[in-house]
Every structure is written in C-alpha cells, then in structure tokens.
Amino acid sequence: MIRQNLHTHSVWDDGTNTLEEMAQAGISAGLTSLGFSIHTPMPFPSCWTLEEGRLPEYSAAVRKWKDAFAGRIALYHGAEWDLLSEMPLDGFDYVIGSIHHIQAPGRGSCVDNSPEMTAQYLRDLFGGDSDAAAEAYFSQYEALAGMEKVDIVGHFDLPTKFDETNHFYSPDSPRFCAAALRAMDALVSADKIFEINTGAISRGYRTTPYPSRSLLKELKRRGGRITVSADAHAASDVAFGFAEAEALAIDCGFAEIWQFDGRGFVSVPIGGGG
Numbered sequence: 001m002i003r004q005n006l007h008t009h010s011v012w013d014d015g016t017n018t019l020e021e022m023a024q025a026g027i028s029a030g031l032t033s034l035g036f037s038i039h040t041p042m043p044f045p046s047c048w049t050l051e052e053g054r055l056p057e058y059s060a061a062v063r064k065w066k067d068a069f070a071g072r073i074a075l076y077h078g079a080e081w082d083l084l085s086e087m088p089l090d091g092f093d094y095v096i097g098s099i100h101h102i103q104a105p106g107r108g109s110c111v112d113n114s115p116e117m118t119a120q121y122l123r124d125l126f127g128g129d130s131d132a133a134a135e136a137y138f139s140q141y142e143a144l145a146g147m148e149k150v151d152i153v154g155h156f157d158l159p160t161k162f163d164e165t166n167h168f169y170s171p172d173s174p175r176f177c178a179a180a181l182r183a184m185d186a187l188v189s190a191d192k193i194f195e196i197n198t199g200a201i202s203r204g205y206r207t208t209p210y211p212s213r214s215l216l217k218e219l220k221r222r223g224g225r226i227t228v229s230a231d232a233h234a235a236s237d238v239a240f241g242f243a244e245a246e247a248l249a250i251d252c253g254f255a256e257i258w259q260f261d262g263r264g265f266v267s268v269p270i271g272g273g274g
C-alpha cells in the first residue's frame with residue numbers, strides 16, 4: 001500500500017481544505033507522510049496560486065502544522081512550480097515541476113481549464129493542429145529537464161485532461177509521440193521522477209491517471225522513475241485512486257516507486273515485492 005502523497009493543495013492556493021484538515025485526512029487515509037505542494041505565483045494574475053508575497057506566512061503555517069502533527073504524520077513543505085513562475089525555489093523540501101500553460105509565439109493559454117478552452121486554444125493558437133500544440137507543450141517539459149531544483153515531473157500529459165476520448169488530441173500520432181518521447185528522454189536523462197497523478201479522476205475529468213499507460217510503458221523502457229500522487233484539492237481525495245495507480249504501475253512493469261523521506265528520494269517496492 002502506498003502511504004505517501006506529495007501532491008496536495010489547500011485553501012492557500014486552489015484547494016478547498018485547510019492544511020490541518022488535509023493532514024488529518026492523510027492520517028485517516030492511512031498515510032504516513034503528506035507533502036503540501038503549493039502552486040507558486042505566476043507572473044500574471046491567477047486565482048489558483050499562492051498570493052504573491054505570502055510565502056513567509058504560508059511557510060510558517062506549514063511549519064506549525066508539521067510540528068503539531070509530529071509523530072502522527074510527517075508533513076513536508078513542497079512546491080508545485082510552474083515553468084512560467086518567477087518565484088525562487090529556495091527553502092522547499094522538494095519541487096514538482098508542472099506546466100499549466102501552453103505557449104505559442106507571442107501568446108499562451110491555460111491547458112487546465114475546460115474542454116471549451118481546449119477547443120479555443122487549439123483553434124486560435126495552433127490553427128486546429130493538435131500535433132503542433134503537443135509539440136509546443138512537450139517542448140516546455142524538455143526545458144524543465146534543465147531545472148536543477150525540480151525533483152518530480154507533474155502531470156506530464158495534462159493537455160489530455162479533457163480528452164480521454166481523443167476528440168482534441170491524437171496521442172498515437174507520430175508527431176505527438178515524438179514530441180512526448182523527446183521530452184521524456186530529456187527528463188529521464190536529468191533523473192527526474194515522473195508522477196502517476198490521479199487528480200483528474202477524483203475531479204471527474206478522466207477514468208485513468210496521467211501519464212497514459214502507453215507513456216508509462218515508454219518510461220519503464222527508458223529506465224525512468226515514478227512516484228504516485230493524488231494532486232488532491234480536497235481532503236476527501238488525499239489518497240484517491242492509489243490502489244489503481246499502483247496496479248497500473250505494476251502492469252507497466254514497475255517494481256518500485258520513489259518517495260521522499262525528509263532528506264531525499266528513496267526507492268520503495270510495490271506489489272508486495274522487496
């Protein structure tokens with residue numbers, strides 16, 4: 001059983017519960033450790049990130065609950081850092097690197113919003129060429145490989161969030177695959193850990209986690225490392241779908257996941273191995 005989730009949000013960003021409620025929910029769900037991964041501020045107004053200038057106050061709140069819950073659940077001070085965020089990454093226990101905006105020359109769009117916005121940015125930014133959008137998106141993940149402080153690759157194929165039926169994207173197309181695998185190669189070479197993220201399932205957008213099964217198999221073939229996270233925005237989702245994510249990982253050939261132990265990432269066997 002997986003007993004750690006490093007990807008959670010709270011009322012400090014776009015989550016619905018307090019840090020205390022998330023920690024309590026972690027204990028109830030059988031977790032032994034929980035990481036708060038605050039959305040770092042973007043260089044433009046955004047309603048889903050930590051407010052600019054509130055990091056010291058937020059960090060103090062995490063420290064307070066870390067102490068208060070000591071001995072019951074280990075709490076970590078992590079960040080979900082966006083490639084566009086300009087906030088320095090000093091002082092965090094670990095960092096999830098995520099890309100929520102797709103960039104076209106001179107313009108960009110959120111990829112995390114709705115099916116309607118997906119249709120809109122594909123039309124307006126890429127002339128309806130979803131392979132071009134995939135190339136633009138995954139090239140941003142390639143850039144993330146060079147970010148030394150990033151430990152974990154967040155929701156690698158996020159543009160497919162509203163697209164489980166492949167209405168917008170063609171994940172089997174040669175250009176989509178080449179773009180995704182080029183980024184994956186760069187990230188694996190940089191020793192980044194990919195998360196299997198169940199957050200879109202708990203919120204009703206998908207029935208399977210990111211990354212897709214085919215991308216996970218490619219990751220395994222390349223010797224890539226994984227972790228499992230819930231991307232929980234509510235206390236009820238703090239360990240959502242972990243048994244299914246573990247089964248998927250095993251099915252794709254993985255025998256271990258990587259977890260944070262307070263100092264670094266360590267290998268933990270899954271599927272009763274070890």
Ligand SMILES: [Zn+2]
Pocket residue numbers: 080098100154155
């Ligand atoms: Zn995210």
Ligand SMILES: [Zn+2]
Pocket residue numbers: 007009080231
């Ligand atoms: Zn998140």
